[in-house]
Amino acid sequence: xxxxxxxxxxxxxxxxxxxxxxxxxxxxxxxxxxxxxxxxxxxxxxxxxxxxxxxxxxxxxxxxxxxxxxxxxxxxxxxxxxxxxxxxxxxxxxxxxxxxxxxxxxxxxxxxxxxxxxxxxxxxxxxxxxxxxxxxxxxxxxxxxxxxxxxxxxxxxxxxxxxxxxxxxxxxxxxxxxxxxxxxxxxxxxxxxxx
Amino acid sequence: xxxxxxxxxxxxxxxxxxxxxxxxxxxxxxxxxxxxxxxxxxxxxxxxxxxxxxxxxxxxxxxxxxxxxxxxxxxxxxxxxxxxxxxxxxxxxxxxxxxxxxxxxxxxxxxxxxxxxxxxxxxxxxxxxxxxxxxxxxxxxxxxxxxxxxxxxxxxxxxxxxxxxxxxxxxxxxxxxxxxxxxxxxxxxxxxx
Numbered sequence: 001x002x003x004x005x006x007x008x009x010x011x012x013x014x015x016x017x018x019x020x021x022x023x024x025x026x027x028x029x030x031x032x033x034x035x036x037x038x039x040x041x042x043x044x045x046x047x048x049x050x051x052x053x054x055x056x057x058x059x060x061x062x063x064x065x066x067x068x069x070x071x072x073x074x075x076x077x078x079x080x081x082x083x084x085x086x087x088x089x090x091x092x093x094x095x096x097x098x099x100x101x102x103x104x105x106x107x108x109x110x111x112x113x114x115x116x117x118x119x120x121x122x123x124x125x126x127x128x129x130x131x132x133x134x135x136x137x138x139x140x141x142x143x144x145x146x147x148x149x150x151x152x153x154x155x156x157x158x159x160x161x162x163x164x165x166x167x168x169x170x171x172x173x174x175x176x177x178x179x180x181x182x183x184x185x186x187x188x189x190x191x192x193x194x195x
Numbered sequence: 196x197x198x199x200x201x202x203x204x205x206x207x208x209x210x211x212x213x214x215x216x217x218x219x220x221x222x223x224x225x226x227x228x229x230x231x232x233x234x235x236x237x238x239x240x241x242x243x244x245x246x247x248x249x250x251x252x253x254x255x256x257x258x259x260x261x262x263x264x265x266x267x268x269x270x271x272x273x274x275x276x277x278x279x280x281x282x283x284x285x286x287x288x289x290x291x292x293x294x295x296x297x298x299x300x301x302x303x304x305x306x307x308x309x310x311x312x313x314x315x316x317x318x319x320x321x322x323x324x325x326x327x328x329x330x331x332x333x334x335x336x337x338x339x340x341x342x343x344x345x346x347x348x349x350x351x352x353x354x355x356x357x358x359x360x361x362x363x364x365x366x367x368x369x370x371x372x373x374x375x376x377x378x379x380x381x382x383x384x385x386x387x388x
Contacts, residue, residue, distance in 0.1 A: 020348050028343070031368055032375040038320065039343065045317025046238055052248075053234070057226040060255045061219065067256070 200227045205271040212262050222262070226255055229272055232345070233279045239340050240283040242305065242325060244314040250286050254279045273354040280337060280355060305329050320378075327377035331370055338363055339370040 029036035203224055211221025233254060238247040257278055265274055309315050309322050317325070328336055337356060341347045342363075349360040356363070 021346055024342060024346050027367075028371065032371040034375050034378060035343070035371055038324065042318075042321060045315055045321040046235075046244075047314040047316055048234070048238075048244060049314070053230055056230055056234075056251070057223050060226060060252055060259075061223070063252060064256060064259055 200224060203228060209262075209265070209267070209271070222259055225258070225262075225271075229275050230255075232272065233275055236276060236340065236345055237279050237283045239344050240280075240336070241286060242315075243308055243312050246286065246290075250282050251279070253286075254282045257282065269354045270351070273351055276341075276351075276355045284333065284337075302326055302329065323378055323381055324374065327374040330377060331373060334358075335366045335370040335373070338366040339374070342367050343371075 025036070028039065208221050208225045208228065211217040211224065214221075230251070234247060234251050237250045237254070238244065241247050241250055254275075258275060261278075265271070305326055306322065309317070309325060328339065331339065334356070338352060341352045341355070342349075347355075349363050352358075352363050353360050358366075
């Protein structure tokens with residue numbers, strides 16, 4: 001390492017300073033005796049707060065560290081999986097889990113309550129049937145007669161109702177008489193068809 | 196403690212600063228060794244303590260950020276002086292643009308600031324001296340401060356300001372004469388401000 005000015009002997013530095021001071025003093029008194037006199041007589045008028053120089057290096061280091069610190073990021077870059085897991089773990093907390101379960105229950109109950117009456121509401125079916133004319137129903141049955149079996153046709157026919165209505169109050173004798181009257185009403189060809 | 200810091204050489208400080216592990220220790224030593232000289236240089240230019248505090252902090256932050264580019268061609272303290280002077284001049288120019296629009300305004304403002312400054316104990320003659328300094332052109336004011344208050348050699352001032360020793364001697368001569376004339380003028384006019 002090269003020998004710098006700080007390596008000079010201390011005595012040499014002191015002598016150099018004194019020599020410089022004397023030069024400055026002589027120079028000033030030759031240029032401006034008034035200023036020279038003021039410099040000798042007056043004290044420095046400037047003051048600093050107590051312990052200012054003891055505190056200053058700490059203040060500056062604090063500012064340097066504050067400037068070097070990374071700026072806080074507004075939104076940390078977290079993947080959607082991390083965010084989802086975070087949400088789930090929050091839901092697993094006892095209080096949140098209770099609230100979440102209650103909410104699911106209410107949603108499911110509401111869904112079934114609103115849905116089932118629409119499907120099974122007889123009024124709605126009746127209203128739908130009223131909108132279809134008898135002719136349309138007859139046409140549909142005729143076109144799809146193979147889809148209906150005998151029992152279904154019998155169950156839905158007026159004949160069964162009439163039969164039930166008529167037989168409910170009939171006694172055995174009355175029933176025999178009713179059947180005889182029916183047979184008498186039939187002609188030979190109709191009887192052959194039935195047999 | 197203070198005396199021991201002053202005995203630490205610039206080379207020792209620079210070696211500490213050059214090593215990341217001892218950077219803070221080295222920089223603290225640098226501040227402790229030079230902060231008072233740098234502060235007073237700044238303070239006499241900007242006058243008020245609060246302003247000087249801002250400027251010296253900015254100065255050492257700039258020194259910290261640029262210490263790696265210090266090549267050792269000049270003495271460490273002349274390099275520090277140069278940075279401090281630039282910071283102080285930049286500060287004063289900004290302040291001047293904001294505050295005063297004429298020389299009279301500037302003088303009145305300075306007089307008020309000196310009156311209000313709790314860290315200025317000067318008598319009337321010292322206030323007049325500060326106001327006389329404020330009337331000088333920037334270069335003459337800098338030379339006068341470094342020679343009159345900081346008692347720097349022309350060689351060192353030349354390193355800081357990058358001006359020839361002959362030019363500096365002329366500037367100092369003109370500055371001292373103008374100040375004396377200002378003081379004598381205010382004296383004969385009944386004291387001025």
